[in-house]
Amino acid sequence: MSAPNTFAKPGAAISLRDFARRRAAVERCELCSKEIGAIHDHLFEPVRRNLVCSCEGCALLFTAQADAKFRRVPNLSRYLPGFQLADAQWNSLLIPIEMAFFFYSTPLERMVAFYPSPAGATESLLALDTWDEVVASNSILKQLQPDVEALLVNRVGASHGVPAEYYIVPIDECYKLVGVIRLHWHGLSGGTEMWREIGKFFAELKQKASVPREATNA
Numbered sequence: 100m101s102a103p104n105t106f107a108k109p110g111a112a113i114s115l116r117d118f119a120r121r122r123a124a125v126e127r128c129e130l131c132s133k134e135i136g137a138i139h140d141h142l143f144e145p146v147r148r149n150l151v152c153s154c155e156g157c158a159l160l161f162t163a164q165a166d167a168k169f170r171r172v173p174n175l176s177r178y179l180p181g182f183q184l185a186d187a188q189w190n191s192l193l194i195p196i197e198m199a200f201f202f203y204s205t206p207l208e209r210m211v212a213f214y215p216s217p218a219g220a221t222e223s224l225l226a227l228d229t230w231d232e233v234v235a236s237n238s239i240l241k242q243l244q245p246d247v248e249a250l251l252v253n254r255v256g257a258s259h260g261v262p263a264e265y266y267i268v269p270i271d272e273c274y275k276l277v278g279v280i281r282l283h284w285h286g287l288s289g290g291t292e293m294w295r296e297i298g299k300f301f302a303e304l305k306q307k308a309s310v311p312r313e314a315t316n317a
């Protein structure tokens with residue numbers, strides 16, 4: 100396994116901090132400077148893996164344009180209660196912790212895997228043979244939109260009988276989770292506050308997520 104890389108390109112951690120700060124200030128479209136509400140569209144820049152806030156008008160410009168500089172991030176999260184992933188398959192994916200997200204990178208032309216850490220999101224070498232097995236058992240993964248949708252896995256507590264959770268989420272939800280961990284991490288293990296905030300994040304995600312019919316029998 101090669102040494103892990105930080106999420107995105109050099110300066111990715113700064114981008115994540117800037118993203119968190121922007122949400123606390125007056126929100127404006129980063130393309131046209133129009134003032135926008137707290138709930139708004141996001142655009143994703145695949146080459147730099149940069150997330151930007153957008154008004155609806157600018158977001159519409161990049162809808163369904165696969166070769167554009169930016170791609171519009173969808174707003175639908177899907178909970179996958181019937182997702183099939185054996186412990187041996189998970190271990191073969193070479194993720195050092197029990198939480199990760201996976202998406203297809205068009206600039207790299209392959210699936211990539213990241214796990215959250217106090218330093219940001221860190222890339223892990225993805226065993227593609229195992230990933231192909233996971234897709235074969237879960238056909239809904241073929242619906243993932245490149246760059247802007249991810250499989251989000253939460254297996255924290257699985258070894259203690261807590262059911263694992265699997266979601267297909269917009270990429271900005273992954274940014275949000277990484278930001279929660281960076282903001283609230285304390286000490287060596289993260290601290291009580293961080294784990295409480297992670298629990299809150301997934302509780303809110305599950306509440307708003309839809310359940311596709313095919314996901315119950317994946």
